[in-house]
Amino acid sequence: LKFGLIFFVFFQSKVVAQKEQDMLELSSVFSDHMVLQQKTKVVFWGKSKPNDPITVTGSWRENNSALADNDGNWEVKLLTPSAGGPYEVEIKSSQQSIKYRDVLIGEVWLASGQSNMGMTLNPSDDYIENQEDEISDALYNDIRFFSVLEDLTGESLEKQKWVITNPENAKKFSAAAYFFSRELHQKLKIPIGIISSSWGGTNVKSWISNKTLKKLKSTKHIVPKNIDEDLLKIERLNYNDSIAELNKKQLKIETYNLPKPYFLWNEKIVWNIDLWRKFKDDWIDLDLNDIDYKKLDFDDSDWNYIPKSINFYESKISDGMLNYVFQSDRSSLSSGVIWLRAKIFIKDINDDYTLNIEGGIDHIDQTFFNEKLIGNTFSVDGERNYKIPQSILRSGENLVAMRIINLSGDGGPKSPIIIKNKDTTFTINFSNTKIKHHAFITNGSSVLAHNYSFKDLTTNYKEIEDSIHRGYVINSPNGNSICFEKMLKPLIPFTVKGIIWYQGEANVSEHEEYYEQFSEMIADWRNHWGYDFPFYYAQIAPYIYTKNEPSYELRDVQRLALKTTYNTGMAILMDIGKENNIHPPNKQDVGKRLSLLALKRDYGFDLVDSGPLYSKHNLKNDTIEVMFDYVGSGLTSKGELVGFEIAGEGDQFFPAKAEIFDNKIYVFSEKVKKPKNVRYGWRNYFDATLFNIEGLPASSFNSLNKGF
Numbered sequence: 001l002k003f004g005l006i007f008f009v010f011f012q013s014k015v016v017a018q019k020e021q022d023m024l025e026l027s028s029v030f031s032d033h034m035v036l037q038q039k040t041k042v043v044f045w046g047k048s049k050p051n052d053p054i055t056v057t058g059s060w061r062e063n064n065s066a067l068a069d070n071d072g073n074w075e076v077k078l079l080t081p082s083a084g085g086p087y088e089v090e091i092k093s094s095q096q097s098i099k100y101r102d103v104l105i106g107e108v109w110l111a112s113g114q115s116n117m118g119m120t121l122n123p124s125d126d127y128i129e130n131q132e133d134e135i136s137d138a139l140y141n142d143i144r145f146f147s148v149l150e151d152l153t154g155e156s157l158e159k160q161k162w163v164i165t166n167p168e169n170a171k172k173f174s175a176a177a178y179f180f181s182r183e184l185h186q187k188l189k190i191p192i193g194i195i196s197s198s199w200g201g202t203n204v205k206s207w208i209s210n211k212t213l214k215k216l217k218s219t220k221h222i223v224p225k226n227i228d229e230d231l232l233k234i235e236r237l238n239y240n241d242s243i244a245e246l247n248k249k250q251l252k253i254e255t256y257n258l259p260k261p262y263f264l265w266n267e268k269i270v271w272n273i274d275l276w277r278k279f280k281d282d283w284i285d286l287d288l289n290d291i292d293y294k295k296l297d298f299d300d301s302d303w304n305y306i307p308k309s310i311n312f313y314e315s316k317i318s319d320g321m322l323n324y325v326f327q328s329d330r331s332s333l334s335s336g337v338i339w340l341r342a343k344i345f346i347k348d349i350n351d352d353y354t355l356n357i358e359g360g361i362d363h364i365d366q367t368f369f370n371e372k373l374i375g376n377t378f379s380v381d382g383e384r385n386y387k388i389p390q391s392i393l394r395s396g397e398n399l400v401a402m403r404i405i406n407l408s409g410d411g412g413p414k415s416p417i418i419i420k421n422k423d424t425t426f427t428i429n430f431s432n433t434k435i436k437h438h439a440f441i442t443n444g445s446s447v448l449a450h451n452y453s454f455k456d457l458t459t460n461y462k463e464i465e466d467s468i469h470r471g472y473v474i475n476s477p478n479g480n481s482i483c484f485e486k487m488l489k490p491l492i493p494f495t496v497k498g499i500i501w502y503q504g505e506a507n508v509s510e511h512e513e514y515y516e517q518f519s520e521m522i523a524d525w526r527n528h529w530g531y532d533f534p535f536y537y538a539q540i541a542p543y544i545y546t547k548n549e550p551s552y553e554l555r556d557v558q559r560l561a562l563k564t565t566y567n568t569g570m571a572i573l574m575d576i577g578k579e580n581n582i583h584p585p586n587k588q589d590v591g592k593r594l595s596l597l598a599l600k601r602d603y604g605f606d607l608v609d610s611g612p613l614y615s616k617h618n619l620k621n622d623t624i625e626v627m628f629d630y631v632g633s634g635l636t637s638k639g640e641l642v643g644f645e646i647a648g649e650g651d652q653f654f655p656a657k658a659e660i661f662d663n664k665i666y667v668f669s670e671k672v673k674k675p676k677n678v679r680y681g682w683r684n685y686f687d688a689t690l691f692n693i694e695g696l697p698a699s700s701f702n703s704l705n706k707g708f
Contacts, residue, residue, distance in 0.1 A: 022049035022072070024096040029494050032101050033162040035144045035193025036089075037108045041077040042495040048072050048093045059088040060105075068093075075493075080105050083190035104142060106191030107184060108496045109598075111177035112207070112488070113503035115200030116538070116590070118150070119583055121178060122171035124268050129585045138170035142190070143181050145173050148197035149270045152262045152475055152486050156273045162193070172271060174198065176538070179591025180500055180598075187599055195494065197487045199477045203506045204517050206483040212524040213480055218513040223480050224472065240443055240471035247448060247469050254449045255442070256288045262445045262475040263407055264363070266380045276378040283366065284376050289449050290438050293339045294368040294401040300341050303434040304454040321362075322412040325435065326458055333457060334410045337439035337447050340402045342428045344419060349393035353421045355400065357384040359414030364405040370398055381414065388419070400428065407441060408476075440468070444476025488525075498534035498602065499525065500594045504554050505540055505582060511553040515707065518557070519564045536569045536597040537561075539699060541584045542577030545684040552682050552700055559613065559699050560707060569597035572611040574681060574688035574697040575638075593696065608632035611696035617678055617703055624678045626665040632692035635660050641689050643700075645682060646675040651704065653679060665690070677703045 026046035036042045044056050048068045056076045057063040068074040078089075085104035090097060111117055121128055121135055128134060143165040149156045163169045170178060174196040181192040199206075205219060211227040213219040224235040244255035259282035261275040292298050306325055322334040346353075355367065355374060360381040367375040367386055370393070375386035400419075404412060417428040437457055439447035452464060473479030477487075507514045522535050539558045545551050562570055571593035576586040584590070600609035612628035612635060619625075624646055628635065637660065644667045645653040656669040656678075667678050680690065681700030688697035 022052075022095075024048045024052075024054075024091065024093040024098060026091065026098065027490060027494075028158055028160050029146055029195065029491055030089075030100060031146075031161040033103075033144055033164055034100065034146070035104045035106050035108050035162070035191050036080050037193075037495045037497055038080055038083045038105045038190070040495060041079050043075060043077055043493045044089075044091065045073070045075040045493070046091070048074060049095070052093045052095075055092045057090045057092070058103075083107070083188075085191065104144065104191035104193070106142070106193060107188065108193040108195065108494075109177075109180070109184075109498055109500055110195045110197065110491070110496045111174050111180070111500045112196075113198050113501050113538075114202045114506055115198070116505070116541075116583055116587075117174055117176050117500075117502035118196075118198030118200055119175055119587065120171065121173055121175045123175075123583075124266070126581075126583050127585050128175050128587055130588075134175075134588075135167050135170055138165050138167050138173075138178070140165040140182070140185060142192065143178075143185050144191070144193045145169070145178075145181075146193070146195045147172060147174070148195070148487050148491070149272065150199050150266075150477070151264070151270045151275060152477070152482070153260050153275065153279075154486070154490070155261075155275060155278065156270050157490060159272050175587035176502055176590040176594070177500065179588050180594045181591075183592050183595035184598065184603075187595075187605065188603060195491060195496065197491065198502075199483055199487060201506055202477045202483055202503070204503060204514060204521055205480045206477055207488065207503070208481060208517060208521045209484050209524050209528065210481045212520055216516055216520055218516055219480065229485075236472045236474050240446070240474070243469045243471040244446075250469075251467060252451070253468070254289060256439070256447050256449060258405070258445050258447060259283055259286060261378075263477060264378060267378055267382070268380075280376055280378070283364065284373060286366075288337060288439060288447060290337070290339065290403065293341065293403070293436065293438075294371050296371060296399050298341075300434050300436070302453070303341065303436050306340075306430045306433050306435050321410055321414060322406065323410040325412065326437075333437070333461060334412075335406045335408055335441045336437060337449070338404045338406070338412065339436040339438055340400075340404065340413075340433050341436075342400045342417065342433040344398050344400060344426055344428060345396060346393060346398050346419075346426070347395065348421075348424060349390060349395050351421050351423070352390050353388040353393070353419050353424075355384070355386040355388055356418045356420065357413050357415055358418070360384060361404060361413050362409075362411040363407050366403045368399075368401040370394060371401075403438075405447075408478075442468075443471045444473040444479055444482075446471075484524075489528075492528050493530065496529070496533060498536065498598065501535065501537040502540075502590065503537075504558060505543075505551075508540075508545060508549040508551040508554045511550065511557050514554060515557045515560065515564075519561055522565050522568065532567055534567050534569070534598065534602055535565070536571065536594050538571045538590055538594065539573055541573040542579075542681075542683075542685045542687070543582045544579050549684070551684045552686075552702075553705075555681075555700050556702055556705050559701060560705060562613070564707075569601065569610065570699070571597065572697050572699045574611070574686065574700060575691075577685060577687070579685045596696075608692060608694045608696065612690060612692055612698035614680075614699070614701035614703065619675065620666075622673050622675065623666050623668040624675050626667060626678055628663075628665075628698065630692065630696075631663045632694045632696070634693045635663050635665070636691050636693050637689050638691060639689060641665075643681045643686055643689055645669075645679050646672050647677045647679075647704075648672045648674050649676060651677065653677075653682070679703065 055065040247253040419426040439449040596609040599605040610630040644658040647653040654671040679702040690698040
């Protein structure tokens with residue numbers, strides 16, 4: 001009887017698993033309210049029972065069929081009509097049916113890049129020009145968005161849906177992509193669909209497939225050899241395991257893997273699912289060989305108190321941010337696993353208390369009071385309020401122990417730790433708090449537990465960092481190919497008209513590599529989609545940056561990319577930059593200028609779609625005559641025409657005077673009698689002075705740059 005019961009349960013489990021495997025499924029990029037590209041064969045794909053017949057039917061009287069392969073994968077192309085709707089689309093297998101309603105036919109564009117493309121109409125820590133009015137006016141039934149959120153687990157993508165533009169939904173839209181779509185909709189009078197997939201701070205290498213990175217001069221020596229998806233995962237894991245063994249053997253450093261949700265930049269960004277709630281219990285059980293640090297009897301005599309800054313003279317430390325504590329902006333020190341321990345004397349233990357950190361903690365904390373867990377939270381800046389039950393209080397000395405895991409950038413407590421109840425308030429000064437840097441972040445989702453002292457870390461960090469072996473970054477958007485694999489590949493081959501792109505700020509210190517990588521990324525995407533769609537991109541806007549970040553060089557690489565690629569265009573943003581804000585609030589012009597490229601080149605509008613672009617120059621005695629493409633109705637200046645420099649034989653540039661005549665610029669300087677080259681706007685932050693009469697700014701340029 002027992003054997004029969006076991007067999008029955010086993011059999012039933014296999015039946016359920018098989019049924020789940022045989023279920024008809026499509027990517028979440030297909031949903032009610034979606035927009036499909038007009039007048040083409042759009043691709044539907046999914047999973048079903050192996051060799052199952054699949055039929056896709058549009059209510060505009062078109063259908064098509066195909067058989068699933070031996071693994072249950074299928075793909076069907078369906079011919080779409082001219083723009084219109086609403087329609088329905090039904091997908092049928094031999095046993096199931098899925099129907100999508102309120103489907104529109106129109107123009108579909110993919111918007112991608114880093115934070116300036118991802119920045120929403122209602123950003124949590126920034127602003128958009130005329131933000132409140134733009135949100136309240138966002139009422140367009142025929143503009144639809146599908147947003148891929150900054151989540152490497154895939155959990156939010158599975159739950160994502162297309163949404164209609166209304167003020168509530170629009171708050172979460174990419175601002176630049178929204179203004180692009182609004183311009184297209186208002187000019188074309190047809191539905192517009194935007195698929196938005198961006199991640200702030202990402203390098204272009206994260207958006208390129210491993211197959212392509214393997215071929216590039218700048219990356220072929222640093223990426224895995226495999227291109228097959230499964231073999232690539234195995235190669236990365238095996239290599240990282242070997243690196244972990246090397247660190248253990250040579251440096252006595254132990255590697256531990258962190259649980260999901262991996263790299264979660266901001267809890268507000270992933271808004272359709274509570275990722276932390278789904279995985280937080282895994283963090284409670286996390287043992288990084290540091291469990292003893294929470295114990296009352298743990299000997300922390302070799303730990304340091306948080307030091308007062310050597311640059312300030314405050315009697316108290318106002319926050320525990322780690323760059324401040326370690327007197328360093330090195331991310332490997334301010335990121336990682338850090339423990340804090342502080343003792344507090346409590347006399348009245350007849351009531352519950354609350355532990356409060358008003359400014360929050362960046363990013364993750366497990367907080368213990370007298371060894372008992374009272375809080376387990378992920379939040380970039382969310383206030384911490386943890387109940388301390390009366391049952392765990394001790395009359396006299398009590399212990400607060402806090403494990404902080406900061407995944408990237410600066411982190412730590414942003415305000416003092418306060419213990420209070422209705423009658424009493426205690427402030428735990430950071431100067432009375434002991435600190436232990438326990439582990440470095442590595443590979444995106446692992447940590448290296450070490451035994452370096454506070455003194456070692458603050459005085460010999462360069463030597464320590466140089467000695468540590470690093471593996472492939474696999475669960476962070478900063479890893480090579482990771483955004484391509486997690487943020488882009490799940491969307492392929494959804495049929496789009498073209499791409500709009502705003503990225504480059506993360507590459508300003510490696511402009512020479514960007515010259516190759518950006519052009520190859522465009523080709524890579526087209527290869528994966530299988531057709532040569534238009535690709536329009538925003539040139540990064542002026543911003544102060546640092547001396548080691550020559551953004552003017554990166555801007556020029558983007559200008560030169562127009563010559564090394566085809567079916568591409570660049571929206572010039574030389575007039576909207578903010579000296580001290582890398583995120584220009586004027587996203588309206590970003591979207592509008594990208595739309596000009598599409599309206600002119602894809603939809604036949606008679607308009608000027610770009611600001612002036614350097615074409616060539618002639619030498620005329622002591623003067624350089626500069627010619628431009630895209631002069632439109634003519635060249636003009638806003639205010640004094642400044643920002644031009646010329647150089648002679650030794651390529652040393654001097655400020656020069658510039659004049660407009662006959663739609664050319666004549667540039668001269670008393671310091672250069674025999675000029676050879678000319679440049680304009682050649683600094684990190686620069687406010688454009690040269691425009692065409694249509695109001696579009698000229699790109700910065702350097703005539704010395706012809707390629708890298």
